Amino acid sequence: MPCTPFREAISARLDGEPLGMSTDALERHLGSCPDCAAWSERAALTTRRARLASAPVVPDLTGAVLAALPRELPGVAVAARRRLVDTGLRLALLAVGVAQAGIAWPVLVTGPGAMSAPTHMAHETGAWNLAVAAAFLAVAAAPRLAAGALPFLLSFTALLVPVTLADLGAGHVHADRALTHLLLVAGVALVSAGAFRARRRRVHGVPVGQRVPA
Structure with missing residues (x-):
């Protein structure tokens, strides 16, 4: 019988694999074939040396790899800045x-007080201003509402600001009363900024509520 199957069995035994034959058959062949017996010894010695050999020296590339990496992932940085700005806008609008x-x-509850307006007119003014406050708070809670609130807020502001300035110049309103309208202007500016940011995200294909970089 040729020696090839027995040498394959020897190699398999060294690797811990099935022999493909019985152990007795392999041992009988090794006892009767000096060439295979010598081949088995050489294979065992070679396998042992390979397993005990020290690993080759590999240069430490940690520094080079870290230096090649960007200081910060651009997408993560953009997303973090976006969340920070959005949170700041919402907190400012809440305030x-x-x-x-x-x-x-x-004014809505107690009436005109020190105001010179009739009671019902004072109540209407209080209701309007409270509605504006509700719009600000709603957008602060749900920024997606910013675009829908803008027509009401912008039209109200566009009408109120020039009228207030004219009344202030004519002495029909006290300066401290007129200054309270700065809250309206600030709120409308914040809502407009939120609506603009939401629109820009939609243009770039990022849903308004998704916190990923555009």
Whole structure:
């Protein structure tokens, strides 16, 4: 019988694999074939040396790899900055909405007080200002509402600001009363900024509520 199957069995035994024959048959052949016996010894010695050999020296490339990496992942940095700005806008709008409600509520509940307007007109003014505060607070809670609130807020501001300036110049309103309208202007600016940012995300294909870089 040729020696090839037995040498394959020897190699398989060294690798811990099935022999493909019985152990007794392999041992009988090794006892009767000096060439295969010598080949088995050489294979065992070669395998042992290969397994005990030290690993080759590999240069430490950690520094080079780290130096090649960007300092920060651009997408992550953009997303983090976007979340920071969005959160700042919402908190500022929340503060403006609370302040606006704080001014409107007493007028709505108690009437004109020191104001020279009739009671019903004071109540209407309080209701309008409280509605503005509610719009600010709603957008702060749900920024996706910014675009829908803008037509009401912008039209109200566009009408109120020139009228207030004219009344202030004519002495029909006190300066401290006119300054309270700065809350309205600040709130509208914040809502406009939120709507602009949301529109820019939609243009770049990023949903408004998704926190990923555009």
